[in-house]
Amino acid sequence: MLTLKNVSRQFGGLQALSQVNLTVPQGKVVGLIGPNGAGKTTLINNISGLDHPTSGQIVFMEHDITTAPPHKISRLGIARTYQNIRLFGEMTALENLLIGEHATNKSSILDSLVFSPTYRREEKAMRERTMANLQRFGLESLANARASSLPYGDQRRLEMARALSTHPSLLLLDEPTAGMNPIETRALGDQILRERDQGLTVLVIEHDMSLIHQVCDEIYVLNFGQIIAHGTPDEIKQNPLVIEAYLGEDEDEHGRTPTTA
Numbered sequence: 410m411l412t413l414k415n416v417s418r419q420f421g422g423l424q425a426l427s428q429v430n431l432t433v434p435q436g437k438v439v440g441l442i443g444p445n446g447a448g449k450t451t452l453i454n455n456i457s458g459l460d461h462p463t464s465g466q467i468v469f470m471e472h473d474i475t476t477a478p479p480h481k482i483s484r485l486g487i488a489r490t491y492q493n494i495r496l497f498g499e500m501t502a503l504e505n506l507l508i509g510e511h512a513t514n515k516s517s518i519l520d521s522l523v524f525s526p527t528y529r530r531e532e533k534a535m536r537e538r539t540m541a542n543l544q545r546f547g548l549e550s551l552a553n554a555r556a557s558s559l560p561y562g563d564q565r566r567l568e569m570a571r572a573l574s575t576h577p578s579l580l581l582l583d584e585p586t587a588g589m590n591p592i593e594t595r596a597l598g599d600q601i602l603r604e605r606d607q608g609l610t611v612l613v614i615e616h617d618m619s620l621i622h623q624v625c626d627e628i629y630v631l632n633f634g635q636i637i638a639h640g641t642p643d644e645i646k647q648n649p650l651v652i653e654a655y656l657g658e659d660e661d662e663h664g665r666t667p668t669t670a
Contacts, residue, residue: 410435410610411456411579416465418451418634425451426462427634433579438601438611440621442645443631444654449614450492452631453581456612457489458482469579488577490568492584498557502567505556506542509574510535539574546570546600562593566600573604580604582613586620598623622646630654 411433418426425448433439443449454460456467458479467475474482488509497505543549546566551559556567565585572580582601586594594617601611601624615621621628621642628645630638632654638645645651 410470411612412468413452413456414466414468416452416455416462416467418448418455418460419463425634426455429465429631429634429636431629431636433610433612435578435610436605436608437626438605438613438624440625440628440642441612441614441631442616442618442621442628447631448634449631450583451634453489453583453612453614456482457487457581483575483577486576486578487581488572488575488579489581490572490583490585492587494564494568496556496564496568496571498555500556501553502543502548502556502559503536503539503552505567505571506539506574507535509571510539542570542574545603562589565589565593566597569597569600573609577609579610579612582611582615584614584616586615586617591619594620595623 411431413429413431416426416429416431417424429452431439431441431452441449441452451460455462456469456474458474458477458481461476465475466473469482469485469487472485474485474487477485497508500508540549540552543552546569548563548567548570551563556564559567565588569580569582569585585601586597589597598620601613605611605624611624613621613624625642627639627641629636630645630648630651632650637650637654638648640648
């Protein structure tokens with residue numbers, strides 16, 4: 410479904426990404442992990458069109474999206490969330506989701522101005538879909554609450570629900586459980602698995618390894634802008650390169666890093 414081929418991104422003298430090759434198969438949940446500063450958010454920004462690679466190619470559903478703007482990428486079926494919550498705080502939960510629904514609206518400006526039958530039908534259908542979306546995240550009772558007044562965990566779930574309101578085939582999640590407690594994290598993991606079972610494909614960036622092991626079919630590990638490992642959760646857990654990237658090399662009793670002759 411999504412393929413990155415030799416993707417590199419350079420900011421002046423900083424090589425943020427270097428020759429990244431990554432594939433997200435349809436119907437799978439793929440994890441992207443790595444230490445802070447590894448280039449994970451830069452990579453997801455390149456996929457979603459907020460930034461573009463210096464070189465390489467990004468292909469989604471046979472469409473080259475390497476230099477495509479975000480709105481075109483969204484229309485092709487890619488949605489995302491962010492590390493920092495970006496809800497419209499003064500709007501209600503319902504209104505936040507309706508914004509996503511309106512992105513797929515077919516009626517014209519004239520239809521909306523004259524409140525045509527076409528517009529009224531679409532508006533009714535959008536509200537019904539939005540309420541169903543809130544319900545599947547357990548937020549239906551909060552439909553008319555201001556987004557900024559919701560508890561943090563509910564805001565996280567609302568942001569994911571809003572991303573799904575554009576009806577994507579691929580969802581990019583950038584640290585979706587940041588700030589959540591273990592119970593909330595487990596519940597969100599269950600939600601991700603339910604969405605996968607209904608046909609959604611997911612690429613998730615996450616530091617919480619409990620979520621990664623709960624939901625991911627396969628994992629890529631990024632370090633200093635390069636993919637250093639790829640495999641199943643169990644394979645990644647035992648990979649020495651991954652252990653070194655997260656924990657550093659073993660030192661002897663004098664604090665020296667062993668060397669090989």
